[in-house]
Amino acid sequence: MLQHLLVRNLRSLLREGNITLHLPDKSVARIGDGLGPLVVVRLTTSAVVRRLVWNPELALGEGYMNGEITIDGDDLHGLLRVVVSNFDVQASSLWMRAIRVIRMLRRRFDQNNFASASRRNVAHHYDLSSTLYDLFLDQDRQYSCAYFKSPEDSLEQGQSQKKAHIAAKLLLEPGMRVLDIGCGWGGTALSLARDYGVNVLGVTLSKEQHRIATARAKAEGLSDRVKFKLCDYRDVTGPFDRIVSVGMFEHVGLPHYAAYFQTVRNLLTPDGVALVHTIGRSAPPDATNPWIARYIFPGGYIPAMSEVLPAIENADLFLDDVECWRLHYATTLRHWFDRFEANSEKAAEIYDDRFVRMWRFYLVASEQTFRFGRQVVFQFQISRRQDAVPLTRDYLYPPTPSTQLSRAAE
Known part of the structure; x- marks a missing residue:
């Protein structure tokens, strides 16, 4: 009875794609329209x-984590590509709509990230073994979307271009005081101090990130210009000329958006500028x-732009610029997946095989959602004054020597 119900539901949800489903009673069902690469799934x-x-x-x-769902050739990319590509169909399904109504009613409760809850949620993910992140991140430990100017760019190039x-966009000048909200392992803060001569305070709730970031600043001789503090952003005192937050807003929680942006405003100098880089939804x-929410990012939430702008x-605050990065994170995640797969045996030694399958599912599901779903990256540039930043984007793309020569020739 349940097998019949499952097959009927899956056929209504996954109308495109080519899945052969082997069920526990040895029966076989075909799911999708039969087009595209065949994915063989076994329950x-x-x-x-x-x-x-x-x-x-x-x-x-x-x-998948528990080994109750297996895929021939472990083609997790193929399976999740079909699942994500059918999201629009799923959204119209009465079955899935009923499930989502319940989740929407609960989401403010689930994302009520007061300081104590935020600390627990951050520890769940970011206080994992530091060795784990060495297995798939770049040397600077940038754990957010890279910026690829060319398909041939390496992960290291993409992360450097992102910074x-x-x-x-921050329009930095030497000596400025900069706040990095959610500073991670310190890579962005250290780069800003080293390359632009600013003074940076980085804050994080992760004990492991704080330990590593502090050690990095000392090793690079930047402890006089870069400080890292283990605290909530709501406990910081200013003012700051610039505020940057990369990949942290996803952990703020919908009920706290107003407090977040009010805090940013209160911490900025009158002519200050802030840049918030976050995963977002190009959908309602x-x-x-x-x-x-259960296994990777408890308390996390990907906002729609319509949820962020009212809080700003x-x-x-003035919204000076909004930029939307499409597919950059899909490419980033593929780099991370390839590196993780190459080191999966080491990951299993740190944790176990179930953890490896969990992390693999996380990386692949995220990639497919950015590649075929409605997830993107938003960059919000905001300020307290309307004229705090240039009136055009020309300052972001100064002419190179080659373009100057070309124009001179014309």
Whole structure:
């Protein structure tokens, strides 16, 4: 009965793609329109069938982690490509709409990230073994979307270009005081101090990130210009000429958007500029995927732009510029996945095989969502004064010697 119900539900949700599904009773079902590469999926227990019926988004990730869902050739990219490519169909499904209504009713409760909850949520992900992140990140430990100017760019090039692009939007001058909200392992703060001569305070709730960032500043001889503090952004005192936040806003929580931007305003000097770099949705608001919320980013949420702009407006801040990066994060995640796969045995030694499958699912699901779904990256440039930044984007793209020669020849 449940197997029949599951197959019927999957056929209504996954109308495009080519999946052959092997069920625990040895029966076989074809899912999709039969077009595209064949993905062969095997469900090994009746328990996973039941969970897929009642909570498919949570059960898919859990089933793969636990080995109850296997894929021939371990083609996780192929399976999740089909799943994500059918998101629009799923959104119109009565079954999935009922599930999402419940999640939407709960989401403000789930994202009520007061300081104590924020610390627990951050520790869940960012206080994992530091060796784990060495297995797939670049040497600067940039754990956010890189900026690829060319398909041939390496991960290191993309991350360096990301930092340079952000620095340009901050309009830095030597001696400025900069706040880095959610500073990670310190890479951005150290780069800004080293390359632009500014003084940076980086704040994080992760004990492991704070330890490593502080050690890095000391090793590079930058401790006099870069300080790292283990504290909540709401406890910082200013003022600051510039504020930057990269990949942290996703952890703020919807109920705290107003407080976040009011804090940014209060910490900025009158002519200050802030740059908020965050994953976003190019679609209406939704709820966090339950598997991601349970295993990867508890308390996390990907905002729609319509949820962010009112908080900026109500904080009496000027929105100077908005930029949307498309597919850059998909490429970043593919780099991370390839590096993680090359080091999966080392990851299993740090944790275990189940953790490796969990992390693999996280990286692949994220990539496919950026590649075929509605996730992008937003950069919000904001200030307290209307004339705090140039009136055109020309300052971001100064002419190179080659373009100057070309114009002279004309």
